[in-house]
Amino acid sequence: MICxxxxxxxxxxxxxxxxxxxxQYSFRGAGQAPPITDMVQRLPKYWILCTVLIFAVxxxxxxxxxxxxxEKSDSLKSFLxxxxxxxxxxxxxxxxxxxxxxxxxxxxxxxxxxxxxxYIMKPTWLESPDMLLTIxxxxxxxxxxxxxxxxxxxxxxxxxxxxxxxxxxxxxxDLFNTVVIPLHIRTDxxxxxxxxxxxxxxxxxxxxxxxxxEQQLKSTEISMGATDKxxxxxxxxxxxxxxxxxxxxxxxVWVFNKAGNKSEPIKLINLVGQQNSEQPKAKY
Numbered sequence: 639m640i641c642x643x644x645x646x647x648x649x650x651x652x653x654x655x656x657x658x659x660x661x662q663y664s665f666r667g668a669g670q671a672p673p674i675t676d677m678v679q680r681l682p683k684y685w686i687l688c689t690v691l692i693f694a695v696x697x698x699x700x701x702x703x704x705x706x707x708x709e710k711s712d713s714l715k716s717f718l719x720x721x722x723x724x725x726x727x728x729x730x731x732x733x734x735x736x737x738x739x740x741x742x743x744x745x746x747x748x749x750x751x752x753x754x755x756x757y758i759m760k761p762t763w764l765e766s767p768d769m770l771l772t773i774x775x776x777x778x779x780x781x782x783x784x785x786x787x788x789x790x791x792x793x794x795x796x797x798x799x800x801x802x803x804x805x806x807x808x809x810x811x812d813l814f815n816t817v818v819i820p821l822h823i824r825t826d827x828x829x830x831x832x833x834x835x836x837x838x839x840x841x842x843x844x845x846x847x848x849x850x851x852e853q854q855l856k857s858t859e860i861s862m863g864a865t866d867k868x869x870x871x872x873x874x875x876x877x878x879x880x881x882x883x884x885x886x887x888x889x890x891v892w893v894f895n896k897a898g899n900k901s902e903p904i905k906l907i908n909l910v911g912q913q914n915s916e917q918p919k920a921k922y
Contacts, residue, residue: 710813711742713813713814714742714774714813714814715739715742715743717814718735718738718739718742718774718814719739721735721754721772722735722736722739728907730904730905731754731755734752734754734755734904735754738752738754738774747774747776748776749776749777749899750776750895750899750900750901751773751774751775751776751777751780751893751894751895751899751900751901752773752774752775752901752902753771753772753773753891753892753893753901753902753903753904754772754773754774754904755770755771755772755816755904756769756770756771756772756891756904756905756906756907757769757770757906757907757908757909758770758821758879758881758882758906758907758908758909758910759909759910760910766820766821766822766823767821767823767910768818768819768820768821769783769818769819769820769821769877769879769891769906770816770817770818771783771816771817771818771819771891771893772815772816773811773814773815773816773817773893773901774813774814775811775812775813775814775815775893775895776813777895777897777899778810778811778812778813779811779895779896779897780806780811780893780894780895781804781805781806781807781811781894781895781896782802782803782804782805782806782807782893782894783802783803783805783819783877783891783892783893783894784800784801784802784803784891784892784893784894784900784903785800785801785802785803785877785878785879785889785890785891785906786798786799786800786801786889786890786891786903787799787800787879787880787887787888787889787890788887788888788889788890789880789886789887790885790886790887791886791887794887795827796827799829801829801830801878802894803819803830803835803877804835804838804839805819805874805877807838807839808841808843808844809870811895819877820871820874820877821877821878821879822876822877822878822879823878823879823880823881824878824879824880828876828878829878830876830878831875831876834875834876835875837875838873838874838875841873843873846869846873847869850869851869854868879906881908881910882905882906882907882908888905889905889906890903890904890905890906891903891904891905891906892904
């Protein structure tokens with residue numbers, strides 16, 4: 639009776655046994671017994687050693703991953719708590735932030751993005767207003783903002799309009815952040831330019847950015863952050879939005895990620911002209 643040694647070896651070792659036997663038969667010719675007894679006897683020892691090493695690497699990797707996750711979670715809690723210290727924080731914002739903080743503490747925060755704040759604001763040094771958003775992004779893959787306008791005035795161009803703008807399709811999202819998006823205010827029923835946004839999404843963005851950066855650094859001394867922001871704003875097609883008006887025009891905003899998940903929509907608040915409003919610092 640011929641004994642098949644494969645049945646006495648672990649699965650991976652059995653595969654190695656088969657491959658080795660195939661190669662030896664190929665080079666020595668069929669009918670010659672492959673002299674690999676010593677190799678077979680050593681395989682279990684090698685298998686145990688490899689298994690121990692792989693297990694050790696996996697354990698260390700899991701511990702590091704867990705540590706990094708805990709550090710991010712602590713940073714997020716600190717970020718959210720800092721908002722609650724502001725006595726001027728609007729009631730709706732406070733409730734959303736408290737709810738998100740509770741989910742973090744209970745470890746029930748899902749993978750969907752969360753939009754905590756949405757404002758139109760216009761610093762005195764800017765010619766046009768910006769949209770300020772405070773985002774929690776557990777999956778770190780938010781790529782855009784959605785806008786829905788609902789008008790109750792008979793003179794509006796439309797009763798409702800909904801548009802999605804992939805403003806961050808070439809960037810890396812963070813777990814939490816306060817960001818600013820340059821806006822174009824609708825004055826004559828303007829709509830999203832679909833072809834321009836398709837072209838933007840398909841840009842070789844980083845190659846263009848390298849060329850832009852090289853030109854900027856040659857012509858003037860400018861901070862890297864300002865250069866990055868300038869290039870992004872210059873390459874971005876218009877993001878159209880109307881100014882919200884009480885009892886006439888409501889604007890709802892949400893963010894969405896690469897998987898198509900989106901946050902719950904919240905009302906966009908117009909802060910243009912309100913000089914005393916306290917807002918978090920935005921990261922461009």
